[in-house]
Amino acid sequence: MGGTFNPIHYGHLVAAEAARDAFNLDQVIFIPSGQPPHKAGLFVADPEHRYLMTFLAIVSNQHFEISRVEIDRAGPSYTSETLEYFYRMDPSVLWYFITGADAILDIVTWHQPDSIFRHAEFIAASRPGYSLSKIEALKSHLGADQLARIHPLEVPALAISSSQIRERLQQRLSIKYLVPEAVEHYIAKNRVYEALKA
Ligand code: NAP
Secondary structure (H helix, E strand, O other): OEEOOOOOOHHHHHHHHHHHHHOOOOOEEEEEOOOOOOOOOOOOOOHHHHHHHHHHHHOOOOOEEEOOHHHHOOOOOOHHHHHHHHHHHOOOOOOEEEEEHHHHHOHHHOOOHHHHHHHOEEEEEEOOOOOOHHHHHHHHOOOHHHHOOEEEEEOHHHHOOHHHHHHHHHOOOOOEOOEOHHHHHHHHHHOOOHHHHO
């Protein structure tokens, strides 16, 4: 499960659990991105803060793990390199990369798209009301084999978004019940999004 997790929220957690159920996954490994590509000009909290918030959010689920692979790798966090890393760890495993459907819409612009499709299949988690025809529209850019490796998954809880949470923090509004309590406390204690309030 890849994401910037800026910050992680209940939508991400419900999406991960829904994917685990729907695709009968043994485990979901959360991979907070180190230096997210495509994020120039946006406020992205420090990678260690995003890693620790993600750790706090997943620690109570025995099927959830977290990886530092992108946090510890220098340079932009290219998914192609991450998927190659996991594939090499165990080529016998069928790896799925779970992320937001809107992120996957841009997959053709990602670094080394062919390598990406060689090493994993994709679960595109979408918000309610999201038109899956957007994924179908990728047909003009991807071959039928690649398109067949993208699996849409509607997750009503993804009505929560990280940008909505950052806006609420900026306006000093409550984020209770949108993120796990430990994450809420971590953000407050470490003033993670203080720069937004200036
Ligand atoms: P983003 O553009 O910030 O997010 C696009 C949409 O997807 C947002 O609505 C976002 O909601 C949602 N989303 C993101 N991660 C999600 C997740 N794990 N589960 C459900 N919804 C999710 O996306 P991003 O976080 O930067 O990138 C997503 C993943 O794609 C990351 O692992 C990133 O490294 C990878 N990526 C790779 C490349 C590349 O290799 N060149 C380029 C772009 C993205 P929230 O804001 O609420 O999360």
